[in-house]
Amino acid sequence: MFYTGSDLTWTQCVPCINCYNQKNPFYDPTQSSTFTTIECISDYCCLYEVRYADHSITKGSLINDTLKFSNDNIPNFHFGCGDNNTGFHGDIDGFLGLGRGSLSIISQASNMYNNIFSYCLPSALGVKYTPMVTNPKMPSFYFLNLTAIFIWGERIDLSPTIFSSPGTILDSGTTFTRLPPTTYFALRSIFRKKWSITQWHLHNLNLTHVITLLASRRC
Numbered sequence: 001m002f003y004t005g006s007d008l009t010w011t012q013c014v015p016c017i018n019c020y021n022q023k024n025p026f027y028d029p030t031q032s033s034t035f036t037t038i039e040c041i042s043d044y045c046c047l048y049e050v051r052y053a054d055h056s057i058t059k060g061s062l063i064n065d066t067l068k069f070s071n072d073n074i075p076n077f078h079f080g081c082g083d084n085n086t087g088f089h090g091d092i093d094g095f096l097g098l099g100r101g102s103l104s105i106i107s108q109a110s111n112m113y114n115n116i117f118s119y120c121l122p123s124a125l126g127v128k129y130t131p132m133v134t135n136p137k138m139p140s141f142y143f144l145n146l147t148a149i150f151i152w153g154e155r156i157d158l159s160p161t162i163f164s165s166p167g168t169i170l171d172s173g174t175t176f177t178r179l180p181p182t183t184y185f186a187l188r189s190i191f192r193k194k195w196s197i198t199q200w201h202l203h204n205l206n207l208t209h210v211i212t213l214l215a216s217r218r219c
Contacts, residue, residue, distance in 0.1 A: 001092045004119070005171040007101035007140050008050055009067075010058055010080030011094030017084045024093050029081060034066040038078065048080050053174070056087025058095075067105075074109050098172070099140040119172070135167050143167040149187065152194065156186045 012019045014026045029035040040046050049059045060082040067077040082094060097104045098117060106115055120127075133143040146168040147160045162180055179187065 001094075001173070002096040002098055003173045004098045004142055005169070005173045006050065006052075006095060007097045007099035007104040007107075008048065008080050009077075009095060009097040009103075009105055010048075010050075010060065010082045012085060013060060013081035013083050015083065019083065019085055020088050021090045022093050023090065027081065029063060029065070032065055034075070036064040036076075038062050038064055050080075052087075054087065057085070058082045058088075059084040069105070069109070072109075072112060074105070074112065077105075077108055078103060095173075100134070100142065101140040104140070132170075133167060137166065138169075142170045144170060149183065151187065151190050154190065156183070156190065158183055158186060 012022060012026045014028045016026060019026065038046060046061060047059075048062050049057070051057050058080065060080050062078055063081045064076050064078060067074040067079070080094075098106055098119075101107065106113070106117060130144050133145055135141065135143050144167075146163040149156045149158070162182060
């Protein structure tokens with residue numbers, strides 16, 4: 001799974017202490033002629049542990065190998081050899097870390113891709129663009145300047161500054177959109193007026209068809 005909210009790329013490896021079933025074979029470093037370990041004098045020393053917001057956890061060793069990415073080969077690629085992974089499902093072999101940190105594939109392959117990747121969200125109204133923003137306190141994440149929310153063409157009466165600190169994160173690994181309490185209650189109020197539904201039913205709605213997020217710039 002590609003993940004913009006994390007820098008680490010990892011996959012399940014053998015031998016495995018605690019792994020879930022997956023469709024593809026586990027990565028076996030002993031079968032790779034380009035595999036190398038990472039010495040502990042390195043900035044990326046040996047062991048790793050990552051805990052995600054949904055309480056899933058991956059643990060293992062950081063290693064080097066050549067990553068074949070589409071038609072390109074990325075030599076000396078640092079990634080996680082996960083041998084103790086909990087909370088994941090068998091539809092994925094691991095994570096492709098697309099964050100902005102030095103360990104992400106974007107940074108490690110910067111000489112090939114110039115720190116750029118494309119992530120397309122289809123729209124019936126055509127393609128729109130908005131600039132990404134960096135938050136110095138969370139430099140690995142992708143932020144944008146969210147200025148307003150519209151529902152059925154009606155703008156929610158909110159101050160634009162409510163979204164300014166710490167900012168709005170784009171995270172491909174997050175299932176739900178999370179809003180500040182003031183914004184959420186204002187949005188919920190409009191839904192109840194328009195559809196006369198209960199809060200319980202609101203949790204089951206697909207909001208993507210009726211909410212337009214207006215960013216600070218569109219082209």
